[in-house]
Amino acid sequence: KAGVTQTPRYLIKTRGQQVTLSCSPISGHRSVSWYQQTPGQGLQFLFEYFSETQRNKGNFPGRFSGRQFSNSRSEMNVSTLELGDSALYLCASRPTGNTEAFFGQGTRLTVV
Amino acid sequence: DQQVKQNSPSLSVQEGRISILNCDYTNSMFDYFLWYKKYPAEGPTFLISISSIKDKNEDGRFTVFLNKSAKHLSLHIVPSQPGDSAVYFCAASAFGNQFYFGTGTSLTVIP
Numbered sequence: 001k002a003g004v005t006q007t008p009r010y011l012i013k014t015r016g017q018q019v020t021l022s023c024s025p026i027s028g029h030r031s032v033s034w035y036q037q038t039p040g041q042g043l044q045f046l047f048e049y050f051s052e053t054q055r056n057k058g059n060f061p062g063r064f065s066g067r068q069f070s071n072s073r074s075e076m077n078v079s080t081l082e083l084g085d086s087a088l089y090l091c092a093s094r095p096t097g098n099t100e101a102f103f104g105q106g107t108r109l110t111v112v
Numbered sequence: 113d114q115q116v117k118q119n120s121p122s123l124s125v126q127e128g129r130i131s132i133l134n135c136d137y138t139n140s141m142f143d144y145f146l147w148y149k150k151y152p153a154e155g156p157t158f159l160i161s162i163s164s165i166k167d168k169n170e171d172g173r174f175t176v177f178l179n180k181s182a183k184h185l186s187l188h189i190v191p192s193q194p195g196d197s198a199v200y201f202c203a204a205s206a207f208g209n210q211f212y213f214g215t216g217t218s219l220t221v222i223p
Binding site: 004006033035040041042043044045048055056058090092096098100101102103104105106108 | 210
């Protein structure tokens with residue numbers, strides 16, 4: 001089975017721009033979650049999608065949004081980028097219920 | 113509000129000895145706990161999990177202990193190997209919902 005695939009791996013954007021990150025989950029996994037990792041902050045939960053519906057949302061401003069398509073692929077969008085948005089963005093997929101999540105390799109976003 | 117806390121940012125252990133990584137949580141509704149291992153520039157890799165109905169789960173060199181009354185879990189690695197050097201995150205969830213992660217503990221195993 002192919003793992004979770006995130007594209008692109010690296011991205012450099014300028015303040016004020018917007019960015020879209022993509023995540024393809026493991027086949028059959030309907031839940032996709034997004035996390036932001038910054039030094040000293042661990043993994044901060046952004047949102048979770050399940051069957052194209054946002055099921056949970058973390059404490060991030062409205063500039064951060066996402067969606068999930070019918071094939072479970074997910075995209076995350078950040079508008080009006082700020083320097084503080086520089087981070088590793090991780091996507092994770094899992095089947096339903098209490099099971100482990102499988103992470104992609106992440107997208108390293110640098111805002112200059 | 114950090115519902116899952118790892119109070120030790122780093123830990124160094126000699127090869128062959130035991131590594132003990134600790135994690136505390138505040139939400140008594142958490143019913144599923146996990147440990148992940150992360151190398152730089154890679155996504156976290158699942159290591160071991162435990163349900164709240166158990167107090168111990170073992171997988172090879174890795175054992176997770178859960179103390180619900182203290183809201184504390186720990187990961188024991190015996191014996192520690194240099195390849196275990198990585199950042200370890202604990203995570204918790206309630207009713208199959210989102211995971212809450214700790215801030216991580218960087219483990220260094222000294223050969």
